[in-house]
Amino acid sequence: MEPLVHIVDDDDAVRHSLRCLLDSIQIESAEYPTGRSFAERERDSRPGCVLLDLRIPDMSGLDIQRSLAEEAQHLPVIFMTGYGDVEASVSAMREGAANFLTKPVNGELLLAEVRDSIERSREILAEHQHCESVCARMSLLTPREADVLEEVVAGWSNKHVARRLGISPKTVELHRANVMNKMRAGSLAELVRLHLTATGESPSSLRNRGPERRR
Known part of the structure; x- marks a missing residue:
């Protein structure tokens, strides 16, 4: 233009x-x-x-x-x-x-x-265009996939995420795969960058929320 x-x-x-x-x-x-x-x-x-x-x-x-x-x-x-x-x-x-x-x-x-x-x-x-694109991808996530996304980018393992969310590790794996696909992330590092782009919230701040269950 x-x-x-x-x-x-x-x-x-x-x-x-x-x-x-x-x-x-x-x-x-x-x-x-x-x-x-x-x-x-x-x-x-x-x-x-x-x-x-x-x-x-x-x-x-x-x-x-x-x-x-x-x-x-x-x-x-x-x-x-x-x-x-x-x-x-x-x-x-x-x-x-x-x-x-x-x-x-x-x-x-x-x-x-x-x-x-x-x-x-x-x-x-x-x-701005990149941020809008990433936010549009995040809007495609289900509420549970959004929960898993936040836990994953905070660095928690699948087993730990399962305990925090009260679901099975296998279900976490399924949600995690869906998140990677919808966010078009080829790696965990890229997923973290995309999350930061959309929210401005660092992984350390998410991790510091503590080990309580989110829901």
């Missing part, structure tokens, strides 16, 4: 200059003269980034950045300012801005930052 760079700046000349610069390397861009027009844009999942003026009249650039962190995490933010506001730049970087550039922005530097941000955007989108 082709990238799209969002240019958010109330200065018409700046937006035009940035669009021409991006056109020179055949990167599509969209212009927004206000923060609100950007906030009301049509959403999509194209890779890209946001060239964001720090001082937008109708909205704070930092507020726009925070909203992106909630609803469009795949769009890195490159701040631009003509004021050299040190405090704001520190806040922006702490909030996860890709960079903070002072106007007039050096064209080569800006293009390098845009390329890096687009690559990062592609990586974020790929990570």
